[in-house]
Amino acid sequence: xxxxxxxxxxxxxxxxxxxxxxxxxxxxxxxxxxxxxxxxxxxxxxxxxxxxxxxxxxxxxxxxxxxxxxxxxxxxxxxxxxxxxxxxxxxxxxxxxxxxxxxxxxxxxxxxxxxxxxxxxxxxxxxxxxxxxxxxxxxxxxxxxxxxxxxxxxxxxxxxxxxxxxxxxxxxxxxxxxxxxxxxxxxxxxxxxxxxxxxxxxxxxxxxxxxxxxxxxxxxxxxxxxxxxxxxxxxxxxxxxxxxxxxxxxxxxxxxxxxxxxxxxxxxxxxxxxxxxxxxxxxxxxxxxxxxxxxxxxxxxxxxxxxxxxxxxxxxxxxxxxxxxxxxxxxxxxxxxxxxxxxxxxxxxxxxxxxxx
Amino acid sequence: xxxxxxxxxxxxxxxxxxxxxxxxxxxxxxxxxxxxxxxxxxxxxxxxxxxxxxxxxxxxxxxxxxxxxxxxxxxxxxxxxxxxxxxxxxxxxxxxxxxxxxxxxxxxxxxxxxxxxxxxxxxxxxxxxxxxxxxxxxxxxxxxxxxxxxxxxxxxxxxxxxxxxxxxxxxxxxxxxxxxxxxxxxxxxxxxxxxxxxxxxxxxxxxxxxxxxxxxxxxxxxxxxxxxxxxxxxxxxxxxxxxxxxxxxxxxxxxxxxxxxx
Numbered sequence: 001x002x003x004x005x006x007x008x009x010x011x012x013x014x015x016x017x018x019x020x021x022x023x024x025x026x027x028x029x030x031x032x033x034x035x036x037x038x039x040x041x042x043x044x045x046x047x048x049x050x051x052x053x054x055x056x057x058x059x060x061x062x063x064x065x066x067x068x069x070x071x072x073x074x075x076x077x078x079x080x081x082x083x084x085x086x087x088x089x090x091x092x093x094x095x096x097x098x099x100x101x102x103x104x105x106x107x108x109x110x111x112x113x114x115x116x117x118x119x120x121x122x123x124x125x126x127x128x129x130x131x132x133x134x135x136x137x138x139x140x141x142x143x144x145x146x147x148x149x150x151x152x153x154x155x156x157x158x159x160x161x162x163x164x165x166x167x168x169x170x171x172x173x174x175x176x177x178x179x180x181x182x183x184x185x186x187x188x189x190x191x192x193x194x195x196x197x198x199x200x201x202x203x204x205x206x207x208x209x210x211x212x213x214x215x216x217x218x219x220x221x222x223x224x225x226x227x228x229x230x231x232x233x234x235x236x237x238x239x240x241x242x243x244x245x246x247x248x249x250x251x252x253x254x255x256x257x258x259x260x261x262x263x264x265x266x267x268x269x270x271x272x273x274x275x276x277x278x279x280x281x282x283x284x285x286x287x288x289x290x291x292x293x294x295x296x297x298x299x300x301x302x303x304x305x306x307x308x309x310x311x312x313x314x315x316x317x318x319x320x321x322x323x324x325x326x327x328x329x330x331x332x333x334x335x336x337x338x339x340x341x342x343x344x345x346x347x348x349x350x351x352x353x354x355x356x357x
Numbered sequence: 358x359x360x361x362x363x364x365x366x367x368x369x370x371x372x373x374x375x376x377x378x379x380x381x382x383x384x385x386x387x388x389x390x391x392x393x394x395x396x397x398x399x400x401x402x403x404x405x406x407x408x409x410x411x412x413x414x415x416x417x418x419x420x421x422x423x424x425x426x427x428x429x430x431x432x433x434x435x436x437x438x439x440x441x442x443x444x445x446x447x448x449x450x451x452x453x454x455x456x457x458x459x460x461x462x463x464x465x466x467x468x469x470x471x472x473x474x475x476x477x478x479x480x481x482x483x484x485x486x487x488x489x490x491x492x493x494x495x496x497x498x499x500x501x502x503x504x505x506x507x508x509x510x511x512x513x514x515x516x517x518x519x520x521x522x523x524x525x526x527x528x529x530x531x532x533x534x535x536x537x538x539x540x541x542x543x544x545x546x547x548x549x550x551x552x553x554x555x556x557x558x559x560x561x562x563x564x565x566x567x568x569x570x571x572x573x574x575x576x577x578x579x580x581x582x583x584x585x586x587x588x589x590x591x592x593x594x595x596x597x598x599x600x601x602x603x604x605x606x607x608x609x610x611x612x613x614x615x616x617x618x619x
Contacts, residue, residue, distance in 0.1 A: 198474075198475065207454075208451075208454060208455065209450040211450065212446065213452075215437075215516075216516070217469065221433075
């Protein structure tokens, strides 16, 4: 069994590596070249869009994992940091006329500062109370950004949103794809470091038993706020890149409430508390969302469901998936690739015993 | 044993109320460096609350706690831990997803002193501590694989790994059988032998008599008696508090007739 686990792990690493290398390097040949050589998938601009979205969700799910998975505080309002990041860079580019790449570092900074500010009171709450309060913050920030006026004018563009000048660069699709992939790499790298550091051990101790952690010398307040701010910084970075990529931001696309659930579901699906779990979950789930929503070039008819209703079906499906994942795969799909477990009926039965009373 | 000028730990009129009830009510005592002191008392006497006050989990409603002469009242738990006061919990609180070794390493990583250890050095220290408490062979086990006595050992190991100068033990022997208690006593002696002051809460009289030079009896949040364990346990008020008035009267009558235990 161990041998087969190792073999699967090797297959996973090799296949994953080839796919990642293909996805990352093939675009270098440029879209035109890909089209003339008929390289599958990459010849399509839509795939670029989806790949960039996937990278964006890798950042958000991996960031959520730091506060939700490693420190064990189920933050339900992380989309606030995405939006704050988007509006920070957006305002600097659109109103202050700063160059995009100079404005971008302010997205994680402002998001982290905001997380530190709200984190101090919020992280005193535990369990459901923290989840609900953070959801409140997530919703409130979006409303505030849309409705704050200054001198009779909406400060952040108001209901009509914020338009950014188009960023001039050789190949925009390629540029934002690589930028988002770089952000994903940073998020995964930081998680890797956290899990090996004193900081990470302290966060896990807090997750497992906060009071025990504190009497062993863990500064629980500082650690929780730091984890929250770190997650916010990474989420804000994704938002900062998104605003220039999208060119237009408003409450709907900078503070989408469904992102809150999606990033958590991705982390759960892939495996919370791990380095690569949330990323794996993000890839799987984002593909699934696009597929169910009918945005993928490869698609199929869902019986009895009209094309317009497909996004709603996708939402329903996500809800069902959340329940199934939490009950049957509590450690996420990454569990099958560590060489420890294999997907089998007995695995599902064991999980059910673990997760039900 | 001559007491140093400043006691290591000093409680002055320590009071903690929950609603209208004073769980700890004006408790005053001192602990000198290197002592093993036992705290006994019936259920609900305020023993654990007192430990929570010392380790900073409860805010005091009155009085003062001094550590090596300086007040630590109102200090956060992690700061108190770093000053050198370690503790265990009566109901063990292991970090469930970690191995035995990782649990001990958390204590070593954060613990007392100003030396910032990296995970590597912390694991070395964790291994030493696991050896001391007799968990070395199970270092790689997940916590869920441990028996109750081993979980209690782990609780002690984690606290010892913080390199405390004072160790607060909250009923580490409760629920253990006689053989296990003997082993646990050995463990406490071994920890004490490394130069750690020990303040332990116990229900098991054998433990108090076995390792403590001094015992403090709490009842209704107040110090009822303190002194040598044997003397304290013969104290009529203590017997009353523990075993009830009728039993105390009978025991008193017996001892007057010359049949009392000594």
